[in-house]
Amino acid sequence: MRSFGLSEFLFILEAAKWTVALSLIAFVGGAIGGLIVALCRSSNRPVARALAGGFIQIFQGTPLLLQLFLVFFGAPVLGLDINPWVAAGVALILNSSAFLGEIWRGCIQAVPAGQVEAAQALNLSYAARMRYVILPQAFKIALAPTVGYMVQIIKGTSLAAIIGFVEVTRSGQIINNATFQPLIVFSVVAGIYFVLCWPLSLLAGHMERRQAAALTR
16 A cells, blocks of 8 residues: 555546546537537427437436446447447537537527527528528527536546546546545545636636626616
């Protein structure tokens, strides 16, 4: 057994880059998937709305941990060779797509009805209405909740430790098994998550206040 020292701290800190990398993968992939889900949910086609609604219900209605298990342990059953990186990325992207899709669907529907009616009066197609009229306005509404959800993505990456992905939480488990000093080790882990999440929480709150002030003018 060894004591917790600088080298142990640096080992956990080094793993923070993998937490950030996985968070970015989940956010970028989730943003692409979420936009597709939001557009389908806002579509005039019942089949598209039903499929997007079912996707959201599945991934919002089941724990992220279970989704990680299904991807990581289910892929080999289907004959797919998958590692913790890919499994964690796929599960987090699917989960983020469901939540971002529902957030952005609400933002699209928050665009004043008069804007939609004006676009329809100009005989713009659905794609043109979305591209030139609705999405630019929905983007401004969506900024604050999207930044706020990024905090949830960062915290969600900690569950990837259960499938062997070495990020901040998993590195903390490794160091704790060597030092048997859980209070110190997991306090450091919590501190790193706080440093990663707190600025985003402040930014989201600032955006919300600015948005609220703009609406009252």
